[in-house]
Amino acid sequence: MIEIKGLTKRFDKVVAVNSLNLSVREGTVMGLVGSNGSGKSTLLRMLAGVFRGEEGSILLDGRELFDNPEAKGECFFIPDFPFFYNNSTIENTATLYRELYPHWSDEAYMRYCSVFPINTKNKIINMSKGMQRQAALILALSTCPRYLFLDEIFDGLDPVVRHLLKRILIEHVAEHRMTVIIASHNLRELEDLCDRICLMHRGSVLMERDIDSLRLEFRKVQVAFREVPNVPNLFEGINAISVWRNGNVFNVTIRGTEEEFMPRLNALQPAYISAMPLTLEEIFISEMGAAGYDTNSIL
Amino acid sequence: MTQTVSSKSRLRQCLTTFKWELRNCSGALLVFAILAGVFTTVIFTICLVVGFSEATDSWSTANAASIDYDAVRTAVKVLIYSYLHNKRKADMYGALPISRRTFYVAKTVSAYIFSLVPTMFFLSVIALISVCFGQPLVNEVTSLYLNLLLGSIACVSFYGLLAVCCGTTVNSVIAFIAINFAYVVAAMFIKGTVMSFLHGMPLMIYENSFIMKALNPLSAYSGGNIIYWIIFTAACLALGIFLVKKRRAECAQTSFAYWLPAYMVKVLVAFDFGMFLGSIFGALGVFFIPLAGFMFGFVLGSVPAYVITHMILYRGVNKLIKTAIPLGGLIVVTVGVMFVLNFDVLGYNRFVPVTENIKSAGVIDLDDCYFTGKLNAVQLGNLAADDYTDADDIRSITYFHHGIVGRLDSTSYNPYADIWANMFLSGFSSSLYNKGYVVSYKLNNGFTVTRCYYEQYGTFSDFTIDETNINDLLDDEEYFLRYSSIMNAKYDEINSLSVSDDDNDWGSYYLYSPLTIQEDEYNPSAKADIEKVMTAYRKDFAEHGEVEPKDAVVCINIRYRKNDNLEGNSFLGEMLSLMTHGDSDGDRGYVSEDYTQTLKAMREIGVLDKDNKLNKTSWYYQNPYR
Numbered sequence: 001m002i003e004i005k006g007l008t009k010r011f012d013k014v015v016a017v018n019s020l021n022l023s024v025r026e027g028t029v030m031g032l033v034g035s036n037g038s039g040k041s042t043l044l045r046m047l048a049g050v051f052r053g054e055e056g057s058i059l060l061d062g063r064e065l066f067d068n069p070e071a072k073g074e075c076f077f078i079p080d081f082p083f084f085y086n087n088s089t090i091e092n093t094a095t096l097y098r099e100l101y102p103h104w105s106d107e108a109y110m111r112y113c114s115v116f117p118i119n120t121k122n123k124i125i126n127m128s129k130g131m132q133r134q135a136a137l138i139l140a141l142s143t144c145p146r147y148l149f150l151d152e153i154f155d156g157l158d159p160v161v162r163h164l165l166k167r168i169l170i171e172h173v174a175e176h177r178m179t180v181i182i183a184s185h186n187l188r189e190l191e192d193l194c195d196r197i198c199l200m201h202r203g204s205v206l207m208e209r210d211i212d213s214l215r216l217e218f219r220k221v222q223v224a225f226r227e228v229p230n231v232p233n234l235f236e237g238i239n240a241i242s243v244w245r246n247g248n249v250f251n252v253t254i255r256g257t258e259e260e261f262m263p264r265l266n267a268l269q270p271a272y273i274s275a276m277p278l279t280l281e282e283i284f285i286s287e288m289g290a291a292g293y294d295t296n297s298i299l
Numbered sequence: 300m301t302q303t304v305s306s307k308s309r310l311r312q313c314l315t316t317f318k319w320e321l322r323n324c325s326g327a328l329l330v331f332a333i334l335a336g337v338f339t340t341v342i343f344t345i346c347l348v349v350g351f352s353e354a355t356d357s358w359s360t361a362n363a364a365s366i367d368y369d370a371v372r373t374a375v376k377v378l379i380y381s382y383l384h385n386k387r388k389a390d391m392y393g394a395l396p397i398s399r400r401t402f403y404v405a406k407t408v409s410a411y412i413f414s415l416v417p418t419m420f421f422l423s424v425i426a427l428i429s430v431c432f433g434q435p436l437v438n439e440v441t442s443l444y445l446n447l448l449l450g451s452i453a454c455v456s457f458y459g460l461l462a463v464c465c466g467t468t469v470n471s472v473i474a475f476i477a478i479n480f481a482y483v484v485a486a487m488f489i490k491g492t493v494m495s496f497l498h499g500m501p502l503m504i505y506e507n508s509f510i511m512k513a514l515n516p517l518s519a520y521s522g523g524n525i526i527y528w529i530i531f532t533a534a535c536l537a538l539g540i541f542l543v544k545k546r547r548a549e550c551a552q553t554s555f556a557y558w559l560p561a562y563m564v565k566v567l568v569a570f571d572f573g574m575f576l577g578s579i580f581g582a583l584g585v586f587f588i589p590l591a592g593f594m595f596g597f598v599l600g601s602v603p604a605y606v607i608t609h610m611i612l613y614r615g616v617n618k619l620i621k622t623a624i625p626l627g628g629l630i631v632v633t634v635g636v637m638f639v640l641n642f643d644v645l646g647y648n649r650f651v652p653v654t655e656n657i658k659s660a661g662v663i664d665l666d667d668c669y670f671t672g673k674l675n676a677v678q679l680g681n682l683a684a685d686d687y688t689d690a691d692d693i694r695s696i697t698y699f700h701h702g703i704v705g706r707l708d709s710t711s712y713n714p715y716a717d718i719w720a721n722m723f724l725s726g727f728s729s730s731l732y733n734k735g736y737v738v739s740y741k742l743n744n745g746f747t748v749t750r751c752y753y754e755q756y757g758t759f760s761d762f763t764i765d766e767t768n769i770n771d772l773l774d775d776e777e778y779f780l781r782y783s784s785i786m787n788a789k790y791d792e793i794n795s796l797s798v799s800d801d802d803n804d805w806g807s808y809y810l811y812s813p814l815t816i817q818e819d820e821y822n823p824s825a826k827a828d829i830e831k832v833m834t835a836y837r838k839d840f841a842e843h844g845e846v847e848p849k850d851a852v853v854c855i856n857i858r859y860r861k862n863d864n865l866e867g868n869s870f871l872g873e874m875l876s877l878m879t880h881g882d883s884d885g886d887r888g889y890v891s892e893d894y895t896q897t898l899k900a901m902r903e904i905g906v907l908d909k910d911n912k913l914n915k916t917s918w919y920y921q922n923p924y925r
Contacts, residue, residue, distance in 0.1 A: 011549060050393030050548050067544060069312075073396035083387035085323045092322060099315035100396055 001148065002047065002179065003188055007056035007093065009042050009203075016042040016202035017053065024196075026146075027173055029111070031190035032183040033284055034200030040183035041080060043200070044149045047181065048077030060147065072104045076145040080152040090120040090135050101143040109142035115164065129156035137165065141172065150182045154189045166193045187280040199284065201291045212292040216279050217255060218264065218286070223265060224249045224272040237264050241286045253278065253286040311403050312397045316405035317412070324378050324413060331371045332417040339421035372414045376455055377472060379410045380462035383470070383556075389548045403543040407459050407536065414451040419444060442522070442711040449528045450520030456535035457516045464560045466553040470612055474560035477608075481567035482514035488574040491722030495714040496640035498648045498707050501676030501737070514563070554613045558622065565608045566625050573601030573633065574718075581715030589715050590641045594634050602632060619672045636861045641714075648707065651700045652748055660696045660742045662769050665735035665751075669886075673861050680739035680749025682907035686781070692772060693740075699768040700738050703752050706764075734764060762885030776845045784886035786837060788859045790830045794818075797856040798901065800912050812856060814906055814913050814920045822918060828904040832897060833857075839894035851889035853898070 002024040009017040017039040033295055046052040046058060052066045063071045075287045084093070090113070098104045113120050116134045118127070124135045133156055140148060148169075154162055170193070172178045173255055183191055190197065197214060199206040209217070218241075225248045228234070235243060239255040248271075254261050265273055278286070301622070341911075352645055373591040392402065422440050429436035448620065458475050465471040490511070493500060509527035512518040519528045542557060550556035580596030581589045605626045609619050661683025665671045670679060734754035741747050754764045772778060780786055797812035816832070818825035836855065848854070861884070890897050892911075901907040908914045 036713070045390065045393075045548075048390075048394040050390055052547070067398050069396040069398050069401075072394065075394070075396075077390070077394040079390040080388070081390075083391040087325070088321065096315060096319045100312060102396070280591055 001061060002181075003057075003059040003062075004043075004047075004221070005057050005059075007043075007046065007053045007054045007058060009039070009051060011152055015203050017046070019056070020205055022198065022205060022208060024179055027177040027193045028196055029169065029173055029180045029182070030196045030198055031187075031194035032198050032200065033185070033187060033190065034206075035202075035288060037202075038200040038214045039203040040200055041151050044077065044151050044181065044183055045079075047147075047149050048072075050077070051067055068202060073100075074146040075149065076101075076140040076143050076147075076170055078133070078136045078140055078151065080155070082132060083144060084124040084132065084135075086123070086125050088120060088124050090118070090124065090138055090292070093124070093135075093139055096141055097139055101145075103144040103146075105142060105144050107112045108144055109138070112138040112141050112168075115168070116161070125288060128193040130158060131163065133157060136163060138285075141168065141268075144176065146176070146178055148178060148180045150180065151186075152184055152186075153182060154184055154186045162189060169193060187284055188190065191280040197280065200286060206287055206291055211280070214282075214283060216257065218278040218283050219256070219258065219275045220278050220282060221252045221254055221261070221265070221273065221275045222249065223252060223268070225268070226271045229268055234268065235264075241290050309401050311400075312401055313405035316397070316402060317409045320379055320406065320409040320413070323884045324375055324409075327371070327375050327378055328413055331375060331413070332420075334371055335417040335421045337899075338418070339425055372451065373458070373472070373475070376410050376458045376462075377468055378714040379406050379413070380459055380469050380471070382406070383462050383543075383546070384468045384551050385464065386551045389551045391688045392819065393548045396888055399544045399546075400540050403459070403463070403540060404444075407455060407539070410455040410459065411452055412900040414455055415447060418447055422447075434843040446520055446522040446524075448583060449522070449525060450516070452532045452536075453516035453519040453528045455851065456532045456539065457501075457514075460539040460542075461560050462533040463539050463546055464555060464557040466550045466555050470554065470560070473612065474564050477564040477568060478560070479515045479517050481564065481571050483512065483518075484571045485567050486511045486513075486573075487722040488578075488718070490573065490720040491720070492574070492578075492637075492640065494721035495717035496643075496648075499645070499703075499738075499752050501680065501749050501751040538752065554617075561609075561612050561622070562625055564612065565605050565622075566629055568608045569601040569626055570633070572604035573597040573629075576600030577633075577637075578715055578718040579726060582718070589713050590637060593637055593655065593715060594780065597633060597637075598630060601626065647705060650748075651697055651704055652740050652742060654690070654694055654697055655706045656742050656744075657693050657697070659688045659742050660693045660740045662696050662699065662772060663737040663782060664766075664773050666911050667773065669787040670782065676737055676751040677749055679737045679749075680856065682745060683737065683743040684739040684749075686777075687772065689765075695772060696738060696740075699736075699766065700750070702765050703736075703738075736764060736766070736769075779845055780840070783888075784859060784884060785833075785857055785888040786840065788857065788886070789862065790826075790833060792859045792862055793829050793833065793857050794860060795858045796829045796832060797858075798913065799854045799856070799908050800907075801852055812854075814917060816906065816919050825919075828906075829857075831900045835896040835900040836888060836890065836894065839890070839897050840888075843891070843893045846891040846894070848889055850891045852892055853890040853901070853907070854887060855890060855897075856885060856887045860884070 002022075004020055004022040004218045007017055007020040008015065016037075020039075020043065024167055028087055032043065034040050042051060046053055047065070049065050049067065049072050058065045060071045060074070065071050065075075094109060098106075116140070117136055118131055118134050120138075124132055127135065133153060137153070153165070157165065166189070167176075173180060182190065182194065191211065194211055196209065197211050198208040207214075228248055234250070235252060238252075238261045241253045243253075254275075262273075262275070337576055338733075359490040369770065395402070397405075422443060426435070426437050426440040429440075458471065461474045461478075462468075462471045465474060507523055509524040509531075513527075516531065518530070519531075546556045555561050575593075576599050577593040577597035580599075581593035583592060585592030585595055600797045605623070606616075606619065609622065610616060613619075643649065661680075662669075663679050663683050665679075668679070670682065674682065687696065735752065737749065737751050739749040741746060752764060766773070795815050797815045797819035800816070816822075816825050816828050832855065892898070898907065898911055902909065902911075905917045906919055913920065
C-alpha cells in the first residue's frame with residue numbers, strides 16, 4: 001500500500017505538489033490525470049525515489065521510500081522519456097537490472113521478449129519512440145515489480161501494442177497484486193485499464209475515485225424547452241457543474257443520479273430531456289472547468 | 300523503517316555498477332588505452348635512443364608527457380559523473396534500488412580504476428621490457444605508479460565533489476579547470492606580494508609545499524606532498540558522499556546544487572585579475588601613490604572578472620547581487636592586507652634582534668654552501684642558528700643584518716614592481732645569479748628567527764650586500780667544514796674529480812686540469828677511485844686543517860649533482876635546475892704535503908707519480924670526459 005501524507009514539492013518558487021494526500025491500495029491500477037503542470041510527473045518521480053519532497057512523506061507498506069534500496073527494489077519507474085546509453089541493448093541493460101533488482105525473473109524476461117515484437121540485441125537508441133517504450137516495459141516487467149509507475153506510457157505505442165500492454169498489466173495485477181500508477185493524458189486508454197482515477201490540478205488532488213462510480217456519478221443532460229421558463233436560476237437545486245445554452249436547448253453536466261435530478265428537471269416541463277453517462281474525458285473537462293481550468297472562457 | 304542493506308549486498312551493487320560503467324565508457328577507455336600505448340612507445344623509444352641507464356634523466360619528460368593526456372582521463376570522469384547532470388539519467392539512476400551514497404562510491408571507484416589501469420598496464424610493459432634488456436627501470440616505473448595513483452585519485456575525487464556541487468557538466472568542467480589554475484596563480488601572486496613587501500622572509504619553504512598546490516590536484520601527478528594528497532582525496536570523497544544524498548535530483552541542468560564551487564571560482568578568478576591589474580597600476584604609481592594605484596587596479600580587475608565569471612557559470616546575471624558579498628569581502632581584505640604590507644605596520648622589515656636577546660646565531664652564504672637547494676631557507680636557518688655563541692661573532696652577524704636592513708630602508712623603490720618577478724622566482728634558483736645569505740638567530744626565549752636576503756632582486760638591481768662584517772666567519776675553517784661541498788657531498792653524488800699539480804694555474808676561477816677521474820665504459824672503477832681519494836682528503840682535513848693555495852702541491856676539483864635537490868622534484872624544477880645550474884656544481888680543495896693519506900691514495904690509483912706530479916700515463920690523463 002502506498003500512503004502519501006502532506007506531500008509538498010517546490011521548484012524554486014513554483015509549488016509542483018502541494019500538501020498532497022493519497023492512499024493507493026495494493027492491486028490497484030490508478031490513472032493519474034490532470035492539467036499540464038499539475039504535478040503528475042513530479043509525483044511519480046517522488047514515488048520512484050528520484051525526487052524528495054520538502055514536506056510530508058511517502059510510505060510504501062509502511063517504509064520510507066527515499067534512498068531506501070530495499071523498498072525501491074519493489075518499484076519500477078518508466079519516465080516519459082526513458083534514458084538509454086548509445087550502446088544499450090535490452091540484453092545488456094538486463095544485466096544491470098538482473099543484479100540490482102531482487103525479484104528479477106529470467107523467465108518473465110524471456111516471456112516478455114517473445115511477447116513484444118522487438119529485437120533484444122539491437123541498440124535501443126536506434127529504435128522508434130514506441131519501440132523504446134516497449135524495451136523499457138520488457139525490462140520493467142522482468143523485475144517483477146510490486147509497484148509500477150508509468151509516465152505517458154501509451155505515447156508512441158501503436159493500437160495493437162497498447163492493447164497488448166493493457167492485457168499484460170491486467171494479468172500481472174491479477175496474478176501478482178501489482179499496484180500500477182499511470183500518468184497520462186490519454187483518458188480513453190485509462191478508462192479501459194484503471195480501476196481508480198486521481199485528478200490533479202495545481203499540485204493538489206481534485207478528486208480521487210473509483211472509476212465506475214465516477215462514471216455513474218456524472219450525467220450529461222440535454223434539456224430543450226418550447227419556451228424557457230422565466231425563473232432567476234433555472235437549475236437551482238441541481239448540482240450542475242456546467243451549463244451551456246444554445247437557444248432553447250441546454251446542455252448541462254450534472255453531478256448525481258437520475259433519481260436525484262430528474263424530478264427537479266421534469267418540474268420545469270421541458271419539451272425534451274435526455275441523460276447519458278459522461279466519458280472520462282468529459283468528466284475531466286467538466287471538473288477542470290469547475291476548478292477554473294476552462295478554455296471556453298478563453299476561446 | 301531504516302534500510303537494511305548488507306555490506307555484501309553493497310559490494311555486489313558496486314561491482315554491478317562498475318561493470319555497467321565499464322560497458323558505457325568503453326569508447327573513451329579505448330581512446331585512453333591507445334594514447335597510453337602511444338605514451339609507452341614514446342618512453343620506450345627514448346630509452347632505446349638514450350640508453351636505459353640514461354633514461355632516468357628523460358624520465359621527467361616522460362612523466363610530464365603522461366599528464367598531457369589527462370584530458371582523456373577528464374573525459375572518462377565527465378562520462379562517469381554525468382548521471383548527476385542529465386535529467387533523463389537522473390530519472391534512471393535515481394529510481395534504481397541502490398543508495399545514492401553506495402552508487403556515488405561505486406562511480407568514484409570506477410573512475411579511479413579507469414584512470415589508472417590503462418597507463419599502469421603499459422608502464423608495466425615498459426618495466427618488463429627494461430628488465431629483459433638488463434637495465435631495469437622498475438624503480439622509476441614504481442615511482443611513476445605512485446605519482447599516477449596520487450594524481451588520479453586526487454583529480455577524480457575533486458572532480459567528483461565538483462560534479463555533486465554543480466548542476467551541469469559544463470559548470471563542473473569549468474570549475475575543475477578554473478580552480479586548478481586560478482588557485483596556483485593566486486598562490487603565486489600572494490607569494491610574489493609577500494616576497495616583495497616582507498624583505499628577508501624565507502618564502503621558498505612553500506615552493507614545493509602543498510600550500511602552493513592545495514587546490515591544484517593536477518600537480519599531484521608530479522609527486523610529492525603524499526600525505527596532503529591523501530588527506531585531500533579523503534576530504535573530497537567524504538564531502539562528496541555527504542552531499543550526494545542531500546543533492547536534489549532536480550538540480551540537474553540548473554546552475555548549481557551547492558554554491559561552493561561557484562564561490563571558489565569567482566573569488567579566485569576575481570583575485571587573480573584584481574592582483575594582475577593592481578600590481579601593474581601599483582608599479583606604475585597611478586594617482587602618484589602606489590597603494591592607491593593598486594587599489595584602483597584591484598577593483599578594476601576583480602569586479603568585472605567576478606561579474607563575467609558569474610555570467611558564465613549562471614548563464615546570466617541571475618543571483619549576481621545576492622552572491623556578490625564575497626567580492627566585497629575579497630576587496631576589503633586584500634586592500635587591508637596591502638595597507639599593512641605597504642606601510643610595514645608589523646615592523647617585520649626593520650626587525651633585527653637585540654644582541655642581549657640572542658643565544659646563538661649563524662650565517663650562510665648561499666653561493667658557498669653544499670646544502671643550498673637541498674634544504675629550504677628555514678631548514679638552513681635552523682641548521683646555522685647554533686653555529687656561533689661568541690658575543691663578538693653574534694655582534695658581527697647583527698651588524699651585517701643591520702647593514703642589509705638599513706640599505707633596504709634607504710633604497711627608493713616601488714615594491715609593486717617586484718611582485719611579478721617574485722611570483723616566478725623559484726626557490727634558490729634566484730640565488731644562483733644573485734648573491735644570497737641566510738641569517739638566523741636562536742633567541743633566549745627559544746624562538747628561531749630566520750631571514751634570507753638576495754643581493755640583486757628585480758628592481759633592486761643596484762642593491763648590494765656588504766659582507767665585510769661576516770668575512771671572517773665565512774672564511775673560517777669551521778664554515779668550510781660545515782658547509783663546503785667538498786667536505787659534505789655524498790660520494791654517489793660526485794660525478795668527477797679533477798686533479799691538477801702545481802704546474803697548473805689554480806689561481807684563476809676556472810681551473811685547468813688535464814686529469815679527470817670520471818666513470819665511463821673504460822673506467823668502471825672510477826667511482827671507487829673517487830671515493831678513495833675523497834675519504835683520504837676528508838681525513839687529512841680533519842687532522843691538518845685547511846690548506847691555503849700557496850701551500851698546496853695538488854688541487855682537487857669535484858663536480859657533483861645533488862640527488863635530492865628541492866627544485867629537482869618536478870619537471871619544471873628539473874628544467875629550471877638544468878638551466879641555472881648547468882649539469883652539476885663544483886667545489887675545490889687544496890692538498891699540501893701534510894695530506895699524506897690523500898697523496899698516497901692518488902698515487903695508489905695512479906693519478907700521481909712518486910713526486911706528486913700528474914701521472915701522464917694514467918688512464919684518466921687527458922680524459923675526454925673531463
